[in-house]
Amino acid sequence: MAPDNDDNDFLTGRVPEPDAEPTAAERAHAKTFADLIDKTLSGHTPPAMSTDDRTLLEVATVIRAASGNALLDAAKQRSLVEDALRQAIGGAGSSAATTGSVVPITRSRARRWAPWAVAATSTLVAAAVLILWVRTPPRIVTHTVPAAQNLPETWKSRPADALIGPITKEHAGDASARIDTIFADRLDGYRELRLRGRKP
Amino acid sequence: MASEPATAVELEEEQRLVEEAQAGNLDAMRPILERYAQPLYGTVILPRLGDSASAEEVLRDTLATAVEKIRRFTWQGKSIYPWLRQIAINKVYDVHRQSKRSRRLADAMVHELATETDPTSHADAMLIADQERRAHRERIDGAMDLLAERYRLAIELRLIQELSREDCAKRMNVTIGTFDVLLFRAVRAFRKQFGERAGEPTHGA
Numbered sequence: 001m002a003p004d005n006d007d008n009d010f011l012t013g014r015v016p017e018p019d020a021e022p023t024a025a026e027r028a029h030a031k032t033f034a035d036l037i038d039k040t041l042s043g044h045t046p047p048a049m050s051t052d053d054r055t056l057l058e059v060a061t062v063i064r065a066a067s068g069n070a071l072l073d074a075a076k077q078r079s080l081v082e083d084a085l086r087q088a089i090g091g092a093g094s095s096a097a098t099t100g101s102v103v104p105i106t107r108s109r110a111r112r113w114a115p116w117a118v119a120a121t122s123t124l125v126a127a128a129v130l131i132l133w134v135r136t137p138p139r140i141v142t143h144t145v146p147a148a149q150n151l152p153e154t155w156k157s158r159p160a161d162a163l164i165g166p167i168t169k170e171h172a173g174d175a176s177a178r179i180d181t182i183f184a185d186r187l188d189g190y191r192e193l194r195l196r197g198r199k200p
Numbered sequence: 201m202a203s204e205p206a207t208a209v210e211l212e213e214e215q216r217l218v219e220e221a222q223a224g225n226l227d228a229m230r231p232i233l234e235r236y237a238q239p240l241y242g243t244v245i246l247p248r249l250g251d252s253a254s255a256e257e258v259l260r261d262t263l264a265t266a267v268e269k270i271r272r273f274t275w276q277g278k279s280i281y282p283w284l285r286q287i288a289i290n291k292v293y294d295v296h297r298q299s300k301r302s303r304r305l306a307d308a309m310v311h312e313l314a315t316e317t318d319p320t321s322h323a324d325a326m327l328i329a330d331q332e333r334r335a336h337r338e339r340i341d342g343a344m345d346l347l348a349e350r351y352r353l354a355i356e357l358r359l360i361q362e363l364s365r366e367d368c369a370k371r372m373n374v375t376i377g378t379f380d381v382l383l384f385r386a387v388r389a390f391r392k393q394f395g396e397r398a399g400e401p402t403h404g405a
Contacts, residue, residue, distance in 0.1 A: 011388070011391075015385050015389040015392065016385060018350040018385065022381045026381060026384070027377060027380075027381060030377075030384035030385075033380070033384045034365060034379075034380040034383065037358065037359075038365070041362055045252060045253070047253070054251075056384075056391065057250075057251075058249070058251055059250065059390060059394070060387055061252060062246075062250045064360070064362075065250075066247050066336035066337050066339070066340040067337060067359070067360045068242065068333060068337075069362060070246050071238065072242065076256070077234065077237045077238060078234070080256060080259055080260045081230065081263060083264075084233060084261075084263030084266075085226070085229070085233070085263075085264075087261075087264035088226065088265070089226060089267070
């Protein structure tokens with residue numbers, strides 16, 4: 001028999017007759033679905049599956065539920081009832097479930113709002129801090145005289161041209177003499193500072 | 201449990217618990233929730249959702265809403281179950297509205313809900329649950345009747361009798377691989393028939 005199936009369109013495609021030869025893709029999909037059914041029947045439905053598989057599994061579950069086969073186990077039922085009571089009462093915590101102490105709804109509503117109030121306050125404080133941080137600080141314009149202007153000439157970096165003067169061609173090779181002159185001049189300034197008890 | 205009607209004593213006890221809860225002792229709701237969690241799950245929520253994880257969430261929300269709104273409930277000499285059932289159905293519709301995942305199934309259920317009997321006309325919760333279960337089963341059987349014989353048998357053996365794949369294959373004289381294909385096709389065919397019975401057009405069926 002020829003394959004009679006839409007390989008990639010299992011949800012909307014035509015369903016083949018029971019004796020139609022399956023394609024390899026259909027066999028593979030059928031095997032996946034069979035494994036899903038196995039897991040579901042043993043109460044371990046995997047959380048992740050393809051949309052097609054989920055849709056078909058829902059159909060299978062509806063059939064089972066209508067036949068009275070999909071029951072809630074006792075432990076799960078107890079846990080859902082406790083969760084529901086906690087949810088309704090508003091975060092009374094597991095202690096309430098075990099001790100049986102139930103908080104009235106009015107108080108529970110206040111409790112339910114508490115985390116939101118804390119979150120809102122925290123957000124406001126964070127926003128305020130952010131605004132303060134981002135805001136440009138006011139510019140303070142001050143007219144100050146640069147400190148270098150008040151210093152004596154000998155304290156400052158200065159050209160040596162005035163000290164050496166123009167270098168004639170015949171004295172061009174006396175560089176060491178010129179360096180000595182400059183060094184002596186700078187040393188004078190340093191000694192003057194040191195003897196006055198100041199630091200350069 | 202579900203097939204046994206509530207006695208007058210049980211109804212009296214239920215009324216006492218409801219009144220106690222309405223007076224502020226919400227813990228009094230616990231026995232009521234424990235009594236009706238299973239019928240709500242098995243006959244109201246799961247058959248309309250088809251997904252056990254979502255059904256459990258809806259059940260929890262239903263029970264929580266019942267506790268929160270117990271003061272609004274008026275005792276009329278009947279069980280609280282129809283009131284709980286209505287809350288559950290509203291929650292199921294909310295889920296379907298939010299998700300188009302099971303649109304076809306939801307539409308089928310919504311369409312057929314109109315033909316259901318009025319649950320408030322019954323005093324007993326378990327009778328309502330039983331009646332609802334029978335109604336679901338009739339709808340399932342109606343769609344099954346339109347399937348090819350081998351598809352019907354595959355669904356019957358695997359999903360209703362819950363036999364193992366090996367046993368199902370043996371009963372149908374096929375290999376396990378072939379049975380897997382038959383069940384896969386059977387569920388697809390059922391889905392199409394179920395949608396068509398609800399009046400929704402299907403593609404290429």
